[in-house]
Amino acid sequence: MASSTVSFIIIIIIITTVLLPSLSSQLSDLFPSNNPPPFLGKHSHPIKQPNHHQQYRYETRYFSQPLDHFSFLDLPRFRQRYLINTEHWVGPSRSGPIFLYCGNEGDIEWFAVNTGFVWDIAPRFGAMILFPEHRYYGDSMPFGSKEEAYRNATTLSYLTAEQALADFAVLITDLKKNLSAEGCPVVLFGGSYGGMLAAWMRLKYPHVAVGALASSAPILQFEDIVPPETFYNIVSNSFKRESSSCFDTIKNSWNALRSEGQKEDGLKQLSKTFHLCRELTSVQGLSDWLDSAYSYLAMVNYPYPSNFLMPLPGRPIREVCKRIDGSPAGSSILERIFNGVSVYYNYTGEVDCFQLDDDPHGMDGWNWQACTEMVMPMSSDQNTSMFPAYDWDYSAFREGCQRDFQVTPRPRWITTEFGGHDIEHVLKSFGSNIIFSNGLLDPWSGGSVLKNISETIIALITKEEDPDWLVEQRATEIKLIQGWIYNYSKKMKATFEI
Amino acid sequence: MASSTVSFIIIIIIITTVLLPSLSSQLSDLFPSNNPPPFLGKHSHPIKQPNHHQQYRYETRYFSQPLDHFSFLDLPRFRQRYLINTEHWVGPSRSGPIFLYCGNEGDIEWFAVNTGFVWDIAPRFGAMILFPEHRYYGDSMPFGSKEEAYRNATTLSYLTAEQALADFAVLITDLKKNLSAEGCPVVLFGGSYGGMLAAWMRLKYPHVAVGALASSAPILQFEDIVPPETFYNIVSNSFKRESSSCFDTIKNSWNALRSEGQKEDGLKQLSKTFHLCRELTSVQGLSDWLDSAYSYLAMVNYPYPSNFLMPLPGRPIREVCKRIDGSPAGSSILERIFNGVSVYYNYTGEVDCFQLDDDPHGMDGWNWQACTEMVMPMSSDQNTSMFPAYDWDYSAFREGCQRDFQVTPRPRWITTEFGGHDIEHVLKSFGSNIIFSNGLLDPWSGGSVLKNISETIIALITKEEDPDWLVEQRATEIKLIQGWIYNYSKKMKATFEI
Numbered sequence: 001m002a003s004s005t006v007s008f009i010i011i012i013i014i015i016t017t018v019l020l021p022s023l024s025s026q027l028s029d030l031f032p033s034n035n036p037p038p039f040l041g042k043h044s045h046p047i048k049q050p051n052h053h054q055q056y057r058y059e060t061r062y063f064s065q066p067l068d069h070f071s072f073l074d075l076p077r078f079r080q081r082y083l084i085n086t087e088h089w090v091g092p093s094r095s096g097p098i099f100l101y102c103g104n105e106g107d108i109e110w111f112a113v114n115t116g117f118v119w120d121i122a123p124r125f126g127a128m129i130l131f132p133e134h135r136y137y138g139d140s141m142p143f144g145s146k147e148e149a150y151r152n153a154t155t156l157s158y159l160t161a162e163q164a165l166a167d168f169a170v171l172i173t174d175l176k177k178n179l180s181a182e183g184c185p186v187v188l189f190g191g192s193y194g195g196m197l198a199a200w201m202r203l204k205y206p207h208v209a210v211g212a213l214a215s216s217a218p219i220l221q222f223e224d225i226v227p228p229e230t231f232y233n234i235v236s237n238s239f240k241r242e243s244s245s246c247f248d249t250i251k252n253s254w255n256a257l258r259s260e261g262q263k264e265d266g267l268k269q270l271s272k273t274f275h276l277c278r279e280l281t282s283v284q285g286l287s288d289w290l291d292s293a294y295s296y297l298a299m300v301n302y303p304y305p306s307n308f309l310m311p312l313p314g315r316p317i318r319e320v321c322k323r324i325d326g327s328p329a330g331s332s333i334l335e336r337i338f339n340g341v342s343v344y345y346n347y348t349g350e351v352d353c354f355q356l357d358d359d360p361h362g363m364d365g366w367n368w369q370a371c372t373e374m375v376m377p378m379s380s381d382q383n384t385s386m387f388p389a390y391d392w393d394y395s396a397f398r399e400g401c402q403r404d405f406q407v408t409p410r411p412r413w414i415t416t417e418f419g420g421h422d423i424e425h426v427l428k429s430f431g432s433n434i435i436f437s438n439g440l441l442d443p444w445s446g447g448s449v450l451k452n453i454s455e456t457i458i459a460l461i462t463k464e465e466d467p468d469w470l471v472e473q474r475a476t477e478i479k480l481i482q483g484w485i486y487n488y489s490k491k492m493k494a495t496f497e498i
Numbered sequence: 499m500a501s502s503t504v505s506f507i508i509i510i511i512i513i514t515t516v517l518l519p520s521l522s523s524q525l526s527d528l529f530p531s532n533n534p535p536p537f538l539g540k541h542s543h544p545i546k547q548p549n550h551h552q553q554y555r556y557e558t559r560y561f562s563q564p565l566d567h568f569s570f571l572d573l574p575r576f577r578q579r580y581l582i583n584t585e586h587w588v589g590p591s592r593s594g595p596i597f598l599y600c601g602n603e604g605d606i607e608w609f610a611v612n613t614g615f616v617w618d619i620a621p622r623f624g625a626m627i628l629f630p631e632h633r634y635y636g637d638s639m640p641f642g643s644k645e646e647a648y649r650n651a652t653t654l655s656y657l658t659a660e661q662a663l664a665d666f667a668v669l670i671t672d673l674k675k676n677l678s679a680e681g682c683p684v685v686l687f688g689g690s691y692g693g694m695l696a697a698w699m700r701l702k703y704p705h706v707a708v709g710a711l712a713s714s715a716p717i718l719q720f721e722d723i724v725p726p727e728t729f730y731n732i733v734s735n736s737f738k739r740e741s742s743s744c745f746d747t748i749k750n751s752w753n754a755l756r757s758e759g760q761k762e763d764g765l766k767q768l769s770k771t772f773h774l775c776r777e778l779t780s781v782q783g784l785s786d787w788l789d790s791a792y793s794y795l796a797m798v799n800y801p802y803p804s805n806f807l808m809p810l811p812g813r814p815i816r817e818v819c820k821r822i823d824g825s826p827a828g829s830s831i832l833e834r835i836f837n838g839v840s841v842y843y844n845y846t847g848e849v850d851c852f853q854l855d856d857d858p859h860g861m862d863g864w865n866w867q868a869c870t871e872m873v874m875p876m877s878s879d880q881n882t883s884m885f886p887a888y889d890w891d892y893s894a895f896r897e898g899c900q901r902d903f904q905v906t907p908r909p910r911w912i913t914t915e916f917g918g919h920d921i922e923h924v925l926k927s928f929g930s931n932i933i934f935s936n937g938l939l940d941p942w943s944g945g946s947v948l949k950n951i952s953e954t955i956i957a958l959i960t961k962e963e964d965p966d967w968l969v970e971q972r973a974t975e976i977k978l979i980q981g982w983i984y985n986y987s988k989k990m991k992a993t994f995e996i
Contacts (some may be wrong), residue, residue, distance in 0.1 A: 066908075068566075068568070068569055069568070069660075069911070069915075070566070070567070070568040070569075070658060070660045070661060071566055071568075071569070071655040071656050071658065071661070072651065072654070072655040072658070072870045072871075072905050072908075073652060073655040074651065074652070074655075074904075074905075153570065153572065154571060154572070156570070157569040157570040157571040157572075158569050160568060160569065160570070162568045163568060163569070166914075166915070169914050169915070170911075170914055173910070173913075173914045182919070203704075204702060205915075206701075206917070206924050206927070206928035207916075207917030207918070207920060207921065207923075207924040207928075208914075372570045373570075406572075407570050407572075410564075410570075412671070413567070413668075415671075416664075416667050416668055416671045416706075417567075417664070417667070417703075418705075419704070419705030420705070421680070422705060423705065425705075425989060425990075426704050426705040428989075429704070429930060429989070430704035430705075430928065430929070430930060431928070432927060432928060491923060491926075491927070492923075
């Protein structure tokens with residue numbers, strides 16, 4: 001049980017980690033940059049030894065996809081990569097299920113080896129495992145290379161969630177046909193953005209999949225469906241819960257940072273305080289770096305040590321606050337902050353100096369998506385958030401997108417296409433077989449579905465502190481998925497008998 | 499009652515008439531043309547006096563739409579026309595319903611004035627009436643004009659059903675927001691291709707509309723879901739039912755036509771026999787002309803006189819067969835055929851000579867759609883069909899599309915996007931509130947949903963011969979729509995109370 005618990009921890013962690021807004025880059029007052037919130041990306045690099053783990057054996061294949069499913073422009077097709085494992089699949093004759101993980105905004109191999117749950121349960125279901133990669137990420141580049149695909153707004157224009165869903169639908173339909181496996185039920189998996197894709201796919205392509213396990217999927221984080229302060233309030237509460245002085249120190253640090261940065265030699269001094277390898281050219285990069293640490297820490301604040309994004313102790317926020325609060329008397333605010341975030345960036349103590357993200361404004365896939373359709377308003381409340389106060393400013397956001405990508409966002413498109421304000425209403429009368437799985441301390445949980453909507457649209461809420469939650473939640477999920485597959489077979493039989 | 503019965507007749511007629519394949523243009527043996535089957539088009543010309551009928555008062559408005567909803571290419575927007583009537587609408591405070599007719603492949607004014615049912619029932623529902631036009635038809639032309647929009651495959655590439663559905667969704671979402679009418683239930687209407695759109699819209703955008711009345715919507719007429727012979731078998735049976743000798747004469751006429759056409763002066767002779775204004779250059783045009791007459795006759799073969807496509811007597815097929823069978827002794831097969839089709843083309847006797855369609859291969863919107871995604875296989879069985887035997891030949895069809903439009907069809911896309919073989923299964927577990935309304939003698943009924951799928955997915959089958967069917971079917975439809983709206987209000991109230 002121990003090893004499978006670990007791999008379930010890993011899936012829970014990955015699914016709570018993929019999206020990451022950087023608030024400080026929106027702080028138009030303190031920090032005038034307005035680029036769209038950078039989400040994951042940097043954590044989803046290709047892995048060196050994809051098949052290092054016995055249970056993660058897969059074959060890599062490619063499938064030719066239309067670049068635009070919704071027009072008939074004469075465009076070059078592209079090769080979508082997908083990973084496939086059929087060793088446990090019981091095949092079409094026994095209606096062997098197909099587990100399809102909806103690839104997120106990154107290299108699919110990284111998601112595959114970090115999604116233990118799917119690998120663990122596939123054998124007992126006799127299931128095929130499929131990990132199709134999301135277009136424009138990893139090795140699934142239109143126009144032949146990342147350089148070409150990311151050249152400009154024209155080449156990037158087909159990087160949308162709808163196109164990605166259509167990719168999955170076309171791939172699985174073709175694959176099933178070729179394998180005479182039309183009668184095999186498909187179950188969708190996905191976390192974070194991939195969890196949103198899984199839920200949306202179940203809504204939009206109910207004929208393609210019998211159910212979806214959507215983990216940490218903030219499908220309500222659009223327009224004004226949930227308050228824009230939600231994300232940073234949850235992060236902040238995770239710190240406040242450990243120590244209110246820790247919360248206060250972080251809250252006060254932004255002004256200290258700004259004052260220091262404005263001094264003569266201030267940037268030099270900041271670079272020294274934070275042990276940066278290269279001297280800062282503005283406080284922006286440093287502020288982003290701190291913001292990322294706090295947000296990621298809130299996502300992986302588990303009671304046991306983990307090694308997913310960074311090597312971390314159990315309850316890492318407690319450890320951060322211990323260091324902030326327990327710094328030697330006379331330490332400055334910024335020295336305390338440095339001591340704290342070192343838990344995240346240097347828990348093993350091996351780092352001599354820190355390298356900030358060199359290209360925060362680069363042509364990043366998620367930034368493009370955030371600047372086109374995935375517009376998730378983010379604010380920071382001046383009372384309840386430890387981050388600098390910030391009111392979501394769509395105009396400034398739009399201008400940033402026009403400047404960085406020469407594209408104008410469509411902030412209301414996602415709710416038009418997938419439903420929004422009345423989504424629970426719609427799910428109730430029209431949806432079925434979706435599990436919304438959430439960790440309550442996960443900052444993204446505020447934008448997800450947190451209550452049962454019907455008998456078959458289930459919200460699983462877990463308190464990450466409970467040592468048994470992993471085992472229990474996993475057992476529930478398996479039972480629900482078994483129910484979907486059982487009902488599907490029953491209906492198929494009934495159809496044949498008619 | 500009389501006048502409203504008439505307008506209901508009209509909606510039934512229109513919804514069974516919009517799609518029309520022309521088999522003879524696929525007869526690669528006898529008739530080597532392989533252009534995609536020409537559907538309506540010619541019947542949906544702009545009308546001269548849109549507001550001639552008191553109950554069809556509407557305002558014409560325009561809405562700026564993105565040309566491609568599913569990419570962020572920097573394309574020019576286009577003006578979508580829509581007709582709106584709010585005089586009976588009880589408004590947002592009383593949750594007044596919105597009746598949205600999904601515009602088909604033609605000028606929306608033509609559909610509006612020929613859809614009496616919507617106009618008739620709107621007042622009793624306190625409903626707003628909306629007729630949005632389908633992109634690339636009527637006055638809703640991308641690139642500023644029909645000439646530009648239909649210039650080539652690139653400009654036409656955004657003429658797809660998915661884009662049209664997104665147009666409807668964006669328009670209604672914006673309109674409701676502007677009117678603070680988010681709580682007003684939308685009911686979809688549509689016939690033929692528009693009926694397919696209504697059903698698909700209910701499936702893909704359940705958050706946008708509470709239900710759909712989809713009349714004569716052949717959503718199963720794709721791939722091999724229904725036998726490709728279905729359409730022409732139903733047409734043929736309508737003739738055989740009246741007279742088997744009539745059926746035989748028509749069946750034999752194609753060979754007679756071919757033989758005549760091959761003779762010296764044969765085309766001249768044919769032109770004379772059929773009273774054509776201009777001399778034929780091939781038998782193809784004449785064959786298309788006959789084919790159209792038979793298919794349209796089967797669609798409007800009502801027991802009472804009608805004046806929808808052409809002025810026709812009641813039971814027009816009986817009349818056609820009377821003339822074919824009852825032609826003077828010694829009449830040739832082709833003379834009999836001419837006497838027969840004159841019922842369709844010249845019932846009033848006012849036509850001196852007949853003008854065939856001058857441009858059967860022209861850049862027609864429906865032909866483009868048939869050559870891209872709306873690929874509906876059509877065969878003609880050599881035993882059961884009175885049309886020349888023809889086996890659906892996808893390769894030949896594709897080549898025709900490549901030649902005529904420089905585009906390659908995606909014959910499996912529609913079933914991937916909207917479901918296909920297991921659509922009933924999917925509708926049962928995932929859909930609700932759709933009425934599939936069919937006339938049993940309608941040639942398109944074979945590709946529609948003909949049995950109840952669940953408590954809320956209802957198939958209404960009508961025997962057009964029954965004099966009471968209009969009244970009864972209409973009453974049932976009204977009752978079902980009332981139920982949708984009632985349930986919606988109930989749920990909305992329940993949601994507010996939580």
